Amino acid sequence: MHPFGDIKQIVPAGLDAILLYFAGDTVDIANARCQHWLHTITNLMFPWLKECVPAYDSLLLVFDAHKVDSHYVYQMLRSLAAQDASMSISSTGGISVKTHEIPVWYGAESANDLALVSQKTGLSEQDVIDAHISMTYKVYAVGFAPGFAYMGHVPETLHCARLETPRKQVPKGAVAIADAQTAIYPSSSPGGWHLLGLCPLNLVDTSHNALLKVGDNVKFAPITEQEFRDLHEG
Amino acid sequence: MKVSVEKNGLLSLIIDSGRQGKQHQGFCQSGPMDEDAYWWANYLAGNQEGTPCIEIIGCAEFVCDTNAQVAATGRSVVCLVNNQSVSPFETIFVKAGDRVSIDSEHMGSKAYLAIHGRWQVPSPLGSACTVLREGIGGLENKGAPLGVGDTINIETPTIQSAHRALAPKHWPRYDLSQPLALILGYQEEKFSSSEKGRLFLSEYTVTTNINRMGYRLSGSPIHSNMTKMRSEAIHIGAMQIPPDGQPIVMMRDRQTLGGYPKLGSVSLLDVNRLAQAVPGETVTFMSQHYDDARAAFLLNWQKRLRLTGE
Known part of the structure; x- marks a missing residue:
């Protein structure tokens, strides 16, 4: 699965999950991109999405293997990126609160x-x-x-x-x-x-x-x- | 109906299909170590998918205060009712006061006891699963395993359902002579082909250091050329390689994030088989593409549907 946009690498994590890694000159930039994708994907409430687990610069997507496969998930991510230009974040954008x-x-x-x-x-x-x-x-x-x-x-x-x-x-x-x-x-x-x-x-x-x-x-x-x-x- | 725990074995836990959608807060997936045996136990007891059941290590004994229908599954399960042997993998109709005893021939394997009805147990964050480390789930939602003298309340329907049985030829296969399927992934690029080759050519022994979080294996050490990495999410079956080179396969109660390099994932079907392995047994691995692993997973699912007439 070829990376695209902010996503610098995509690797398999078993038969029902893929792990995305985000590009960024600093971990803060990669983390902000990760957070943005997390919120976008979570808000869409895909019925096939079982878990969406962020970390520093990575996001694990666990899907229901009865419903979809990793190729489907990959194409879904590409179409999301194509629809949403703001998927490309250049600044950190995050707001620290407490x-x-x-x-x-x-x-x-x-x-x-x-x-x-x-x-x-x-x-x-x-x-x-x-x-x-x-x-x-x-x-x-x-x-x-x-x-x-x-x-x-x-x-x-x-x-x-x-x-x-x-x-x-x-x-x-x-x-x-x-x-x-x-x-x-x-x-x-x-x-x-x-x-x-x-x-x-x-x-x-x-x-x-x-x-x-x-x-x-x-x-x-x-x-x-x-x-x-x-x-x-x- | 009240089900009383007369003996709790080495470890008896209330579990269900798992806690979904909470890993981003750090709550583990949990669920049955052997999902296949768990699924069949509920079906054979006449329960809906996802109903709680008891995962048992060692010899446990239970008494129901009314007539009940139950089923026991697992690897080489020994099931006795009032000291009379009864078959696993089929519905057992027990009378009020009968002593139902569950054990495994292999010390350390997991047996599943499903009991028909609606379980009246806490369901914190959407699951009845007991997680000791997190202090969540179980009878009092404190993460405690079942103890002697505990009682489980189960609402039972008035109408008995039909007897169900799974023919022995369809029982889950626990034979460890066949290699476990490993789907390469995660940091696999950071392992040289000779390191990967060594993993696929070597035998690994299941150590005594196995639990619901992970199974530590011992054998030829495997090394990556990574010195440090950022912690990231870990999915079930992930094979972690700590600096000592001894693989750890991550299981149901694994931590949600971790920072050791991972070579890939044991396929979902083979996680069940590994979960039933006991210390001293040996396993081998073979590489499997994720598409092939998913096909095998879907075939197993279709087999369930075919055998249960759905």
Whole structure:
């Protein structure tokens, strides 16, 4: 399937899904194009569309294989692009709304890879923490687990690849980094990121709504163990 | 009718066909690990498609407080009513108080127990599926598996429906000597042809590290020439290759996004077969084009329609 317009690559994801990748000189441009396609496709409510899952610069389309095939979906996307000139977005166009300040107990015992990160990056443990809190991060995607927000960009000095073998259990609230990304684990789960500390807040409320949404801004603020215990939401 | 859980085995979960359209919020697909066995269980118990049922690992036992019609399916399922062996893959009419026991010959395989009627269980975000990690679904919508002493309320119709059976020659095939079909995709360009060749020529052992999220295999390591990538959506059956080179096939409760390179996807039909494999068994892979995989999927669907007279 040949790419066209803003879509730089299309790959199969099984017999009932394709994955689109968006072009852009920066991830922000690619992400804005992804969001635009997501909204256009979602609003059309195609009866054959089962899932539409965005990430940084990619969009997974899962279709009902009883009804259509990937060639049909591809032709549908091409005809949408032909109809809608605004499918070609040159600017980011996104509007960021909310800024969250997220407290973090850095170096909490159950979520502490500071020594490993220090070894991999050559920074001291305090420099690792300072680098992590130095940025305002943007939420690019929500997924992996309910309310898990992928945020960027981590300063380059702090980049380290994922663990060779993912951990079987990462604790709820763990604040983690992988390459240019940072995130908070909303619940206990397996994971391959390096852990810096613990956040005391619940990231998903009792009605299954996520605290962090795509486009939001996030700042991290260091807290002590005692402050963590005071703020802990259980 | 109340169905009481007398024994819960290693893991008994209320599941249905899955939670659809919520992956963009991070909620996993869920649904039956072996969709074929699940589908047949509901049909044979006289239920509508998509009705909840119980996915069982180990030996579980249930008692209904009124007469009921049930069906058990899966790989090498052992089904007993009051210690008398009864056949899987057909309607079983049980009397009030009968003890229905479900087990699998292969420790770790999944059995499906369908019970006729309208299940009175929570359906958060449109599905009764229990997801432990997300704390969602199950009897109290807290993601808890069934425990001993739990009761499931099922509204049963007054009229009994007909006996239904699936001939053994039509039971799902769980033979692992046939390779699993892999549809190349995702980051396949980042794997050299010799790496892909090694995957298709090697045997992989199912490890003990298997669950509803994914199945870790062990064998000849496969490497991509990618050092980092952006996290992206993961569809069912995706074969992730972490840096240690040991493939992980992503299953029903997989995370919705992930950042390890993926070589392709195990075909939907073969996800069912892999789901029923147990630690120590070996599997092999063959490459299949997505059009051929879809044709095989549609043929299986037509077989269901033909056998059920629809």
